[in-house]
Amino acid sequence: MINSNVTRRMVIGGLLAGAGAATVASSSAFIDNARAQSAQKTFVLVPGAFYGAWSWHRVTDRLEKQGHKVYPLTLTGLADRSHLLNKDITLDTHITDIANLIEWEDLADICLVAHSYGGYPASGALERIGNRVSSIVWVDALKPADGQSFHDELGFKVEDGVIGAPPPKAVRPDAFNDPKDAAWVLSKMTPHPTGTWLQPVKLSGARERVAKKTYIRLPKFPLAALDKALGECKADKSWTVLENTTSGHSVMINEPDWLTNVLLQGS
Template sequence: MVPYLTATGHGVHPLTLSGLAEKQGMPARQQTHVQDIVGAVEGQDLRDVVLVGHSYSGIPVGQAAERIGDRLARVVFVDASVPADGEPFVSAWPDGGLMMRASIAENGGFWPVAPAAHYKAHGLNDEQIARIVAGSTPHPGATLTEPAALERPLGDLPATYIKCTLGDPEPSDDVAKLLTSEQWRLNEMDTGHWPMFSQPRELAQILLDIAAK
């Protein structure tokens, strides 16, 4: 994504959250991830920020968005979970997160890396799937089971939700409710859950259009 965004002159600041990838071994709870994001924005004195989160990272990104105050231009959720005050990431799962909690307990406090088969039917080719799997690391379980903490309603934030419609065309109920806010907008992409791999140019253009408004 970075080359497509920087080519138009935008500053781009990818962030690895604590306990993942090159930051494996660092202790991480959900508020650690929120502070990772807030610290990156404030530490670099970033302004007019379009804050983007995909999948799980929508949970800390949504919390961080309201904590950076007037530095925020817009928050973008890319086929992401959205935080609800007092609720953990796992609460939105069909069984209330029982299977995920059990998996975390069985794997030393981490959510294990998904196998290649998990990524089928998402508009990805074999090379893209192999790249995702090769770069994946176990996810710190506490970030998934601890509740979010919001200081004000998420619907008050200027936000765009990018829904990837392949195999799952409708937003979840919590997102659909947020989209009734005058502050929220919806974009759709005809691809699966990993558009930064399956349609990077298209996703970049959506982000550039958001930043231009």
Template sequence: MTTFVFVAGGWHGGWYFQELASALHQQNHNAFPLTLTGVGDRAHLLAASTNLDTHIEDVINFLKTERLTDVVLCGHSYGGMVITGVADRFPECLSSLVYIDAYVPKDGDSCWSLANETYRQRFIEGASKNGYAVEPRPGADIRTTAHPLASFMQKIRLNHWLDERIRKHYIYLSGWKDTPFTATYEQLLSDPAWSVYALPSRHDIMSDAPDKLFEILLTI
């Protein structure tokens, strides 16, 4: 039995991975899709001060409260920023990290610095209403909510940058033209510390290729 914890990307809550978690439960695994402060069913907690550190602490507090060990911690998109911070500050409860078409920051990086111009423009325009809450793009899933701008802007501070004892996996989704993750994928392909996968899916993997993601997670 494996314990999976899922951190969704920007604008998304735990609902994004709920069906996947249910499928893993049916295979006798534990699976917990988390909702970060200020999004999803916790949207009422969104404030100008909600930042990347807030989200990292969300996950660490959950792991501590539930007394979880040997966790496979999975992050999609922006969630890669969060799981990296968790691994740096609380590595002892983790066995693996799974970056699902996600940012893999080094010390001093931010989502803003790693994103491409398409996403930077989305951050700026999306926050034009009040200056701190980035609205979801038009046509997005009706369950998406505004996302705290500060979490996209804050630079991550890392002391260890991915403990060697934690296994690391990257799932690259090649089927969308605005991807900012191609360079990361190409770099990690030649890094023996990483297991790398590629799927011809768009970024919204839970709509495009949930079964493929499920299969990869079972091999992990």
């Protein structure tokens, strides 16, 4: 997935399938501080392309055992909601998935967590529910500008008439420490509604107005759009930035303990 023969479809698939060991020595103090936190917090977890709430289960279990409220999402048309896949699903649909959960559950003082593609609908949802969100954590997530689409940012081709882009058929050999994890992920991924990739997001700056913001970059997974997001966050002192140089893209699966501690500190 890193070599010169990589296809655009593999790149998109890699946004969710590329994970490795996750340790960040430089963030040890950041993580140690998280362990000391005991107040109940509320987390809303947004998955990336081809994934569903299942991708967050290991982190969800750990947060709930510590007494926190956790709402892992499956976006419309994917995973346990794959039976709803249809041509009318757009980015607005996924934005509404997030906003409706928060509004109907009467959630407030939320830590909104987005992985990969999830940065698009999460950014859009903040335009509606930003006043309910006290912190955000972008986990190797895209950070779109107003009027940008996932399709435009990654530059891949969406075939005419395709309602759901098929997930990758394989993952990188170094994607997971445990081959069972790789097999599990491949068995769970479902086609992603292409309409969500084509619609530009409408933003007015709500994401940047969130008081506490953390960006996690996993550079073992190479992607220019993620490097751009990292650069923007480094240049903005309102963001806390962590670079994990040993992990692949899906750190919530490979190292849930590490990510759980980071989320507690970043919330």
